Amino acid sequence: MSMTGDPIHPPILEVAGLTMRFGGILALNDVSFEVRHGSISALIGPNGAGKTTVFNCLTGFYKATEGQIALHAPRAAIDLIQILGQPFQVSDLVNPATFASRLYYKMFGGTHRVARAGIARTFQNVRLFKEMTAIENLLVAQHLQLNRNLVAGLLQTAAYRQSERDALERAYAWLKVFELAEDANRLAGELPYGHQRRLEIARAMCTGPRLLCLDEPAAGLNPRETEQLSELIRQLRDEHGVTILLIEHDMGLVMRLSEHIVVLDYGEVIADGDPHTVAHHPAVLAAYLGTDAVNDDES
Amino acid sequence: MPPIAAAVSTTGVRWNLVFRQAVLEATAAFALALLLLGPIVGLVLDGYQVRNELQRPLLIAAIIAAGRFLVTLAMHTPTGQTALERFNARRRQPGVLVVSASESDRQRWWLLAIVVVSLTLPLLASKYWLTVLIQAMIYVLLGLGLNIVVGLAGLLDLGYVAFYAVGAYGLALGAQYLDLGFWSALPLAAMLAALFGGVLGFPVLRMHGDYLAIVTLGFGEIIRLVLNNWLEFTGGPNGVSAPAPQLFGLEFTRTAKDGGVPFHEYFQISYDPLHRFIFIYLVLFLIVCLMVVVVTRLRNMPVGRAWEALREDEIACRALGINHVLVKLSAFMMGATVGGIAGVFFATYQGFINPTSFNFFESALIVAIVVLGGLGSTTGVIVAALVLTILPELLRAFADYRVFAFGVLMVLMMIWRPRGLIRPRRRAFEVKGLCR
């Protein structure tokens, strides 16, 4: 691929030959793309093209049938397929080391490992902890960074209280970034829809991710809210150094915001490049033809 | 809304229509009641013959019809309407209440009052009421434990009684084989129950909601059956005796059994079994208080928040890097520990246990306590445990109709407050200088 050699923006995520089958249905077929470090990238395509399936594979909710996904951490690349836990192979019988590693990941691996590796996500239909307050939602997201020692917590030791105070301050800081400070003590389920969307992104940021995957962040928002959101997303990248990959139907937002677009159709990558290239790619125009989506949104 | 709502104009009620509606509904209720009760209540099996008692269902059906008639009429009076509206409005309230820190501080005085009352109760209550209170306290403990699993972590456990049994048998068998006393068995039995929770929980906690329910039900039954069948070790249906608790080596028995000195002899007072019950009550009360503190703290700790988050949305939790299996397991084990402690108290209070005390109905009763209390509410669980254990005792006045009435009340309470008696509360957070 063309961008592999870019020394200033090395890839943070490499997807190669990703294939996903549900029973007899081929949902993804040999999908390969890269996301560069520090970029805002978008994954677009008509309904049913497999965008969310790609997301679910990336974030560990689906186990890909075939293919490789690598996340480049500062020191090493993390194999996202391995940490989900793979089925045992016959060859494991002669190689105790791989057997042990597979067994370990089978018992303790799973989706949460992907999040710990540094990928955070939001969901198409907002998934907040509805009967908990906004601030508690953010505290839960910091679970791994906190003092989780049961004894310390029950005895309320100084170290434990400090850790909780820090978490609370971090949570408030994020609430302020997302202009949600007023809602801190309200139940997440009772917030207005737009606030819920923002709270979900704030919660994802609280995990301290390297790569943030947003699944249709603007769905259901009015134009003003969408505008605010795109500012916010840019701010996250610029000020907090997180790489962003998003799925979006609002072409205006995608074109304005993203630097790199991957277009999917029927589970295959049909175009990959900067917004201008993609917008004029014949395959993309064909895929969207009749819906006028590209033209409408660009005008 | 019944179709009659159309007949209610803004200015008043057209009573002739309401009346007709009421008559129709009463007739339907009468016919249905007769169909349902006619054979079961009216024709009593006597060997291979039936005895005609049809006057009974006729009477009951007439009462039901009359009741239905009056209710329909009452629902159309202004008072009835407002009552109905208030009833419906309350059902629509959000499930959780957020209270500020200052408000929760005010509650401390209430807490203090309750503690003082609870501590003086054993001096006032008769032995009978004291035993009822001890039982209620045991169920409070069980409710608090299961509330962690069902109320906080959202895992429906229908076999909770298994851990209760492990605790109870831990004391009884520990005393029989290892010569353990009450105080050494208490932590050991709790740990044993936690171990059971871990071993049983690990393979099955990946299952979803109701599958987990039936598997835990299965575990509960398996444990009971093994206790019943393993005659050589557990005594099977014959049960085992459990030792009474000791106070620094003093025994609460008429004569010393385990090589100690009886309490009454040491203090040169006459023997009264009340002493034992007061002692068990006080120890139990302290444990319950401790448990309330532990549960309250747990809820505000990372693990407690993770439990509740898991109940709200497991998928979101996984996306945040929380290992859902381990978090569930911690809730399961914590619940099991509390169940084990309750079991130890049950065994020492009864003095003798056998597997019949640990059947499915017990599990169902504990789940009912948690649900009726308001899933996740500590206060609610305590209130519900008291209600569900004291109510059957109060209903003894109804003699044979006791359990029947208990069932009816259970249904009515759920209809009255489907989300439980007490709404769970959440504490609001305040950080200086950052907000407001």
Next chain:
Amino acid sequence: MDLPSFPRGLLAMVLAGGLSLSGLASAAETIKIGVAGPMTGGNAAFGEQFWNGASQAAAAINAAGGINGKQIELVKGDDACEPKQAVAVANRLLDQDKVAAVIGHFCSSSTIPASEVYADAGVLVITPGSTNPKVTERGLPTVFRMCGRDDQQGPMAADFIVKKLKAKKIAVVHDKDTYGQGIADAMRARLKELKADKKEVLYEGLTRGEKDFNPLVTKIKGTGADEVYFGGLYNEAGPLLRQMRDQGVKATFVSGDGSLDPAIVAAAGGPKFIEGSYMTSVREARNIPAAKKVVAKFKAAGIDPAGYTLYAYASLQSIADAMKATKSTDGKKLADWLKSHTVTTVLGPKNWDAKGDLKESGFSIYVWDANGNYKEIAL
């Protein structure tokens, strides 16, 4: 925390209930006697029998002038055969109702913890139905029983099976409950003494409350047993017998007093299934001459004096006699009197040993005929 309305109301109820009940038991014009047993739940049939027996006895005694001029008042105590309820109800009978003596508890698992409570308070208790040895083996001075012990009738059945029936292969089935497994084990112990334990081809438990025992019956069939000994109650014995006959198993059926109940005919689905079965029991109450008149009275009242009915009757008679003789309601005195005197009851003369067990068990063996009746057989 603001106290919600519901608990406040409840608290009021509790207090009101406690006060009113404690205020009641002052004047003692009557002698209160508790009747405790499973009045609800799966064993409610037996609680009903206790209550019927005791109330008929109380009516008879009261009609004859009561105990030393005082009338007997019975108090019902429901334990549903749950041990936790048994302890609560025992305390209630003592504390709230101030009973002078107790007839009761049916399930041994209830009787054992409850009798500790009675003994602690020094109150006399007679159980009409708990046959587990443990009930009287714990050295509690005021605990008696009106029935035999599991380790008395089991051996008798073993003797009968080995010596009279000349069994070649014996299948032993029990219901995994205190009583049923108790008599089955006692039977097996005697088999060993008779050096007949090699003849035992099967020893298994079925689950109480179930109705389908076909797999077990097939297994019995596979062993080729010619005798089946069942330790359990008629509720399970009936279906078990029927399924044996339905599958063509001809083995003779022998069981204990828990199965010797006219209701087994209905439970099995007809007398033809039970015909030729043997059951051990205390001398059948209804056939004892002394009982004839009482039985007639029961029949007149529309009650079938089945199962433990007459045992409860006899228990109350014994309590009343002891109270009359000692002019006291003190448990210790009553117990001493009962252990040193013979009481004439509806079940015939009874006396007790130092543990509180009946001295002569008085077990005999009954056989069922084709009409659904049973009669004692001569040994």
Next chain:
Amino acid sequence: MDWHILAQQLVNGLTLGSIYGLIAIGYTMVYGIIGMINFAHGDVYMLSAYVTAISLATLFSFGLDSLPFALLVTLVMTMVITAAYGWTIERIAYRPLRGSTRLAPLISAIGVSLVLQNGVQLSQGARTQGVPSLIPTTLRFGEGDDFVQITLVQVMIIVVSLSSMAALTWLIQRTSLGRQCRATQQDRRMAAILGINTDRIISSVFIIGAAMAAIAGVLVTLNYGSFDFYIGFVTGIKAFTAAVLGGIGSLPGAMLGGLILGLAEALFSGMVNTDYKDVFAFSLLVLVLIFRPTGLLGKPEVEKV
């Protein structure tokens, strides 16, 4: 094991399993449509046993002497009355709780179960009841000591349950009511938007479940001849286990789960030990769920993210 013993155990397992299957239908359909465990269902089955006996006794007391006619009338009566119970219970105890927490109807169901058990005990007395052996015919295959003997009623149980199952499958797959049921099961809100009266569908599911339990009740009463107010509990738990084993929400699953559970119990009792047959049954359930988390015929759950 001899062939005749094995064959006999298979028949035992099949009859027991058919009964479990019939009762499991009530659990599985209710669960499928409103996601609740209807703990009172076992007691509805218990009621049907009482109605059977009462109906038979009443008919005979009127001097009816045609057995097939009496059985037919009894079957219809029992199904009608039991179904009315199913409908009423849903109406009174479950419908007001719809839309509240998932566990509220569960507790209500436990209350209903207590009411039914104790209501029957209060009105009919606590003792075990029975019906006379009406169809005493037994069929014997084999010679001498090596024979298999089964009752005609056992054959009836297997035939009737399989045909009721087939009829129900036809009802669900081919009729308008069935289509509406399936639609409501898939997505209740969407079904309501499309004009399906979901309340009525839920009621009819309770009616169907109760009617199936009634068939089981009639058959069991004829075969075992003995019942009491407590039988609903033991059988209910087993039937529910069968429903989960087969994959809760799936009709063929309920029948398959019932048969497997029945066979497992019979064969385990026969070959190993009766004491531990329930332990084996529950362990089987746990094992199946560990390896097939949605039961044998349940659709594998694709996580909706």
